Amino acid sequence: MSPDILTFFSRLIEKETGIIYGENNIYQLKSRLEDICKHFKLATVEELHREFNQVVPNSIMRQKLFDHATNNETLFFRDPSFFTALESFILREVLLEMPNEIRIWSAASSTGQEALSVAMALEEMCSRVPLPPFSIIATDICDKALVKARSGIYSDFEVMRGLSDERKSRFFQKETDGWKAKSSLHGKIQFGYNNLIRSTVKGPFHIILCRNVLIYQKI
């Protein structure tokens, strides 16, 4: 694969998503481009490059490229101290405003575990303190991650990562293809596509979560 072609794709990804492929991880981009070629049944990355240089760019291929460029690593209740801080922020700051609704945005929600964890934390808070209703908007640039987030279904391995047995049985139900978030929880979250580089999400929000995103971006 020629260095010029790799540079072309890394620059395009950086311009459109902010995600950086540099010296340390350019090898990952190489293998991801090869995966995209396989997906579209293209023999070489040179052919893929030609597709990207058409007068009318192929939007499905572009989205596939950005999907592959992302790192979707996530888990339930990632960084537990964050959830303790979230609860005290709501008690100390948000409730002072006496809002009719607590509005939260998970701005790079990946496959949905972050937004679901916030929803579970707030549901649990409701049994201890009177809270107004809440709504969560969860967005990501990765279509594949959003499909999974919208399904609300997680494997045994995924629920093992961060979910206690108590939360699993309270908020999820076992189905043939995995553990499905109950609609009473999942229904509190609206999932959608959004690119943080040119965001179209409209506030205001009481809380915006943008966690573990900038580590992959140029700042």
Ligand SMILES: C[S@@+](CC[C@H](N)C(=O)[O-])C[C@H]1O[C@@H](n2cnc3c(N)ncnc32)[C@H](O)[C@@H]1O
């Ligand atoms: C490592 S995951 C973090 C998920 C979650 N916030 C967490 O902390 O567990 C990073 C997410 O950021 C998303 N992302 C990267 N660049 C983005 C952009 N420009 N706009 C929106 N989402 C982006 C990726 O698709 C990925 O799902």
